[in-house]
Amino acid sequence: MIELKNLSKTFLKDGNRIEVLRGLNLKIARGESLAIVGVSGAGKSTLIHILGTxxxxxDGALYINDLNIFEWDEKTMARFRNATIGFVFQFNNLLPEFDALENIMMPALISGMSAKQASFRATELLEELxxxxxxxxxxxxxxxxxxxxxxxxxxLIMEPEILLADEPTGNLDTDTxxxxxxVLINLNVTRKITLVVVTHNKLLAERMSRIIGLRDGKIYNYE
Structure with missing residues (x-):
């Protein structure tokens, strides 16, 4: 489903070369739930941004459904992203001037879905949640x-195969x-969505089917 092959990411800062990710190799099965853990600055958010294109x-390659994603042009990649990948972040970035239904409909309308169909899907999702x-x-x-x-x-409005969540509970109290x-685990189980979560929350990580750690830009086995 998802495969990283010798993937690296380097940034330049003040003329210095900073290796954030170093030669990562990783396979994530269709329908799997995976937690990515590590200290701040370990490269977790950079990795999830690359997974989400x-x-x-x-250097290196990202394959999704056996397709080498970064060989594509930006327009093709954006269409694929919108149809295949959903994102949840620590800060929800909802548009304050729009109501819940309108916020949910927005990606579908941008992708060309009719207002009627987008409204129907959004209403179903609100009821489900x-x-x-x-x-x-x-x-x-x-x-x-x-x-x-x-x-x-x-x-979820575009019915993605993959859901990427970057610290989805980081801004919430324990009970919330x-x-x-x-909600996330239920979606993984009932919809068979591939779920990848970056988190500092040990309890959330341990509810995933697998945990990997990032340290100094490399993957290590989490114990």
């Missing part, structure tokens, strides 16, 4: 957990974070 590696009663509420009228569920619904964990 939001950033390019310096227990927010049917909040459909017309704007982000400022929602709790932190409700906002994050709206963000998850937005990530647990509810978001439950």
């Amino acid at each position: 939001l950033d390019h590696p310096t 227990g927010l049917g009663h909040r459909i017309k509420h704007k982000p400022g009228e929602l709790s932190g957990g409700e906002q994050q569920r709206v963000a998850i619904a937005r990530a 974070g647990k509810k978001i964990e439950d």
